[in-house]
Amino acid sequence: MSLSNFNIQGLSKQEVTASRSKDGYNRLTYKKENGLLDAIKNLAKEPMVILLMVAAVIYTISGKPGDAIFLASAVVLVSAISLYQDSRSRNALEKLKTYSQPNCKVIRDGQVEEIKSEEIVIGDRLIVEEGTSITADGSIIHSNDFSVDESILTGESLSVCKDKNSDDHQVFQGTTVASGLAIATITAIGNETKLGKIGKSLEAIKEEKTPLEKQINNFIKKMVIAGAVIFCIVWVINYFNSFNLLDSLLKALTLAMSILPEEIPVAFTTFMALGAWRMMQMGVVVKQMKTVETLGSATVICTDKTGTITENKMSLAKLYLLSSDKIIAPDHDLDDTAKALIRMGMWASEPIPFDPMEVALHDSYTKTTFQDERQQYKMIHEYPLGGKPPMMTHLFEEKDGLRIIAAKGAPEALIAVSELDNTEKEKIVAAINLLASAGYRLLAVGNADFKGAAFPDQQQKFKFKFIGIVAFYDPPKQHIEKVLNDFYQAGINVKIVTGDNAATTIAIARQIGFRGFEKSITGEQLMKLSDKELQQAVLETNIFSRMFPDAKLKIINALKSRNEIVAMTGDGVNDGPALKAAHIGIAMGKRGTEIAKQAASLILLDDDLARMVDAIAMGRRIYANLKKAIQYIISIHIPIILTVFVPLALGWIYPNIFSPIHIIFLELVMGPTCSIIYENEPIEKNTMLQKPRPFSTTFFNRKELTTSIIQGLMITAGTLITYQFAVQNGYSEQLTRAMVFTCLIAANILLTLVNRSFYYSLFTTIKYKNNLVFLIIIATVLISGAILYAKPLTAFFGFQRMNLMQLSLSIGIGFLSVIWYELVKWKKRLINITSIDDFLR
Template structure:
């Protein structure tokens, strides 16, 4: 490569003002690819009408019309409208939560606004904006390159070509070489580009128009729920058909028999299952996002409850990632940053600043730039080339040309051992340097080295690698990155929850050990090197993992090997990452956690969860919230399974006695107005149990609908049904009229329903408090108030075919199911204590 003429360097691009960008955004709309069509209220309502429960209600209304009972038909049709309204509200809340997550997960871009580089959502970009792109970034919009340093892009997702292509600044008409497209990946170098197309006008947007109606495939949990719904619905329809036949055989009358069969089908089909799963995962992800953890894939919520190993980075995750210069070491000795007394110290800081980009983002480079501002004006130089940091050479090298100097200035900074090798230091001096690094790292400092070289100007080609320069050693710079507040407590919580924390860092051994000790990690004295893993076979790697919680000088390929080894050992692994090369390990882990602040777009796309604040405390909170979401889904499933048992039983019970049905479609509708909100509102709002982070992780093989959950829920439902049977038998023995007996049985059913909600809300180590879940008390008040009205006021009860029963009978019907549930809970607690 020959040295270009300094005059050919493009000027700094001006960018737009915030006011102009806002006007263009309002005029042209957001930079957003075509989205799958959102479900508005009408589409949600149409989807609800297709639900089996609503179809059965409409069928029942038609049967009432055929039977010459328009009053019942009108009540059912009004109930259909009420159920649709309630379901639409719930589904709309879920849709809003999903849209909020989409907005949060939109990529970000570094844009030049008002002369400063800002990080904004890519949706805010407009034509004319100047954006910065660097290795690991997804290009946020179609743009024309204005300034580039060895810029290479992977455009395979657009063109199918696997080889990266070079893009560089050039004439505007030369779209083949200076145009970069939204969605492509920067694999090397960096540059500045002017946005020329956004949203649907981009090449990616035109493809997106063809994908608007594509939907994501169902998750394993959704498939499990669907199988359960199909199974129970099939059984329910078979039983309802059998009931229709028995009713006709005993009482005669096909229309009445069909009505009884429809009522039983409505009581049997657990259509709440998919609603619960959709609402819980959507709102659970939304709640986690409010706690700065963005869930990009719903199965991650389920997997969080099973995590046994949490592999975490150090910089920016355990620490604040806000570096400040704490110490420098030159030939004149060590000194704090506020004591800049010798020429060698001045030279060290100046060259370190020369090895930084014009607009740095790295915390150490920002600290260098802040310290170098006190050096005063420097000579006029022009950067003409950059050798980027790479896994084979842990250093950054910049080449500068000075019109008043006969030589080019080569400034390099990086890992001390790398810079020592570039300077070709003797073994004795290298040992002395590494000992100084060891002492500085032992105090928790992150250490880099700085070197300088010269190169003759003119037509002489620059070497292909910095190793060909003859560098002069200048010294060391030490930076402090303090531990984040709350990290030590979070690691303690993870340990108590049975989650082992392993630190993987590219830092020096002593630095890793110091931070691990401050964080309170186990076995922090034993530190393994990433290079050691390369010399070990798989069995030795597993032995190393069993004995070590801190790994230093770890490269992305080491992370991948550790994740794979942990998975083979049966562990459920969550791993944090931020770089392009971390993407394979993030995807290989059960729960990949990307850094939202300093992470690359590729890392965020590969991860299941994105931390919006890059904070380790947020990871532990996400594990806690994931456990809460899963626990509440299980509680809702238990309740739904249990509550359908007494409803189905009461629909069948009178047939066994040769009596008139106790349950009509309107009664089932009233019950659904309790079941649906309880399933999707009460349980979703249940707070975490006190011991949620004091129990071991959930086994990954545990099914959502296992045999214990199934039979336990059916058993509790049978207990409530037994109480309803007792009320029915006592009412028949007292020769109560059918209307009063129906009111008593319905009272027992409502009481048992509310008792099942309370039992599942307060199961296990939960304490009963009046303020734990206001939604529960709202439903209790509404249900009991309406129950009193329809069972005690004849003019209202006539719509349900009720008449006021004896007060003593009503009290007995209300207390009997609750008493049975209290006895079951007491027996369960006794058995639990004995175990």
């Protein structure tokens, strides 16, 4: 049956252009956003910016315009960096939106075209079928057993049956097709749709913060509170030392600036947004940012078989004829019985086929028939895929009243509803076992006779005649064995959850080296288990066959109850609940239904499971790099805070070694370092050989925080030793300040390099491909050198030029305060090698 049977031409190219010129694109534009303005508003609320402006005002009042101008310039520079990072994040997210936008099918110039949903225009003929999301409002002009889920608009959970003769023959944007197929003429797009008109209510929906965001926000709040308390203490100490209100306030602000870790939220946003953008470039669309942080924790992947493990290129490979009890190949000269089997299989398929098996049946029918009957028959009733195991039935009739009732589905389903004796059942079961063990995918085909128009409410109530079985071969993807091994190496278990039978699934699993193919369970068996038995079964079993929605959902929930972090792939309507329930729902971009894509948190654009290996690696990389960045921030903030606080609190000879201009310079060095260098770091070579990170693990665990604190304290020891050395040798305040500053800059540079890995040595990580490392370090060295040795800058920053010995000493102490951690990493590697040797023995 072709589109010409419906006499639907659709719009011409000229009509599409005219309609779009008049009514625009199919976009919801009720919420006006000004990304730049919003970013500037948020920036004005940043504590660091506020502190800088206050300090600039105090310098102006105190008669130090040079310092005030410098701080005001720093505000501009900090703002520019923040706006640039914000722009990168927003641009990445905007590009993600275009990739995650749903497609739709329309009839134009008599041909079916697939277009972006925003390109649909008023007057278009939209084709919607089971599992698709309706992308605009329209009026039905043709339908087959069509029902739609309108809960997004009405709150009603039950689907509504509609056709062109219904009182309500409208379809609406945002609703989803529950069954059947319909063609509708578009009547409203964008803001004029029913969903668009109530869209204001959607603006109030705010995305919940992820656990990682909450941990980071809580940490920053604690640091802000600590900063406020110390600020007050320092202000009081300075005031009672000098009784100068403005000067004491300025010195307290210096410490407050050093405490605020404002780089952390910027780093988090940048890493997540750019990480999602990098994934999109690999062919993986991340719909929810929280998925990025969950990816690295995945412990189990539940994957379907067809199209994920196999090619989804169905070819009709074998025919089993019950009448002769023979299995034959369809490429031989077929007798009338074999042709009748193919013919009935075609009639049991959708008139406009989209399933690969149905496409293969239509193609085989075209090749084996002398007279194409599809032009003569019209579908009068349809029973969609349903039942356990599933089957489907179509009823066609030609103008003289001749009727065809054809059914296809799981062999077990057709056996149950057909009139067969025990001998015939035994023959069929033997054929099923033989074909399934060879890896073929099987569909049984039957037909029935029925007079009158009062069709049964269930297809199983027809009295079917079992004709035979059509067997399809869907070969495994060539690289799937390597993909599975990559998952296994990463400590991730793989489970096949499929609607196919066990024998076929086991045969394919055996071919690809799938672990645990020996044991399987069916959906019916699984539903009979107690909760305790179910939890044990999902851990021990890796092949789940003849699965249906409720059974899939039970598997996901049982795995989650055993503290597994579950990723699940799916493409059909029936996968929706399980995709939604999984920690990481993965929809297929090409063959996935819109319902599956909406329920999922991640979309594989090319339906390639290998992309999940890449996505998990990227998730682990992002998490690890973000952790490195934040550990670096914590480590370098500690010496800044203590170098400012200790001399003041202990009453040393130069109590205010750093002023706001020194702190802001250090902040400008640190910001780019963590946000740019660490975000661009490649994945470490052992990352995908490690077990998944437990999702319950807090971002700042005690061991890692302790490492950062100790690193910070060691750098502090270096700066304070440098300070005391200078004082003991009678150096001036300006020279002491220069040496302490140099020590801190040197420590900062080496810490950036050392913390690129907390396991591999500096000599290994120096080979990592990250050009930004050397660019940032060279820029830092050149700017620091100019400040320390260019006379006007040296005077402005309150420094005195150092001789070679003083410079070398400051750099040497700075390096020593960091390089010790290489010994810790060496010990880790030594212990690991010893453990491996013991294991091999």
